[in-house]
Amino acid sequence: MVIKVLRATEEWQRAGAYSVRIQGMNRQHHISLREEFDEHDCDATKYIVLLDDEYPVATCRFYEFDADTATIGRVVVLPEYRGKQLGAMAVREAEKWIDECGYKQIIIDSRIEAIGFYEKLGYKSAGEKTHQSGVFECTRMKKVL
Numbered sequence: 054m055v056i057k058v059l060r061a062t063e064e065w066q067r068a069g070a071y072s073v074r075i076q077g078m079n080r081q082h083h084i085s086l087r088e089e090f091d092e093h094d095c096d097a098t099k100y101i102v103l104l105d106d107e108y109p110v111a112t113c114r115f116y117e118f119d120a121d122t123a124t125i126g127r128v129v130v131l132p133e134y135r136g137k138q139l140g141a142m143a144v145r146e147a148e149k150w151i152d153e154c155g156y157k158q159i160i161i162d163s164r165i166e167a168i169g170f171y172e173k174l175g176y177k178s179a180g181e182k183t184h185q186s187g188v189f190e191c192t193r194m195k196k197v198l
Contacts, residue, residue: 054105056139058146061100069102069109070127077129088187093126099150101143111139115147121157128167144174152198159198162191 061067071090078084093116103111113128125147130139151159163171165183176194183192 057104059102061102067100070100070112073109073112073129077131101146103139103143110134111143113143113147123151123156123159125159125161157198158195160195162186163194164189164191
């Protein structure tokens with residue numbers, strides 16, 4: 054398996070991110086398209102797509118939270134590709150791009166069951182209470198670049 058990392062800057066490339074999200078969230082967790090695709094899915098949002106032989110298998114997105122902070126979200130890996138460090142690969146590529154864009158920190162609203170994953174990538178609890186995000190219980194985490 055040779056994974057290609059793509060910074061999706063064109064609509065046809067973003068379609069790869071959408072494909073992974075539909076398969077990994079909409080179908081698997083029965084999240085409606087309206088809930089999965091929100092106001093942050095727009096031209097200002099940046100997407101990372103991981104490809105296995107040109108087939109999209111993992112993704113994440115990021116967008117500006119404020120002048121110094123970006124938010125990473127919608128980190129999704131297709132079920133058959135989980136456990137291969139692809140989620141970490143997508144997040145690390147997003148972090149590089151975020152740093153290149155001049156942001157100083159990153160926030161992530163992590164699903165409770167993914168806290169350990171983000172901690173391994175250097176994220177720490179932002180000290181906020183858990184909150185509901187769609188069907189998931191989440192907590193905010195942050196990382197200073």
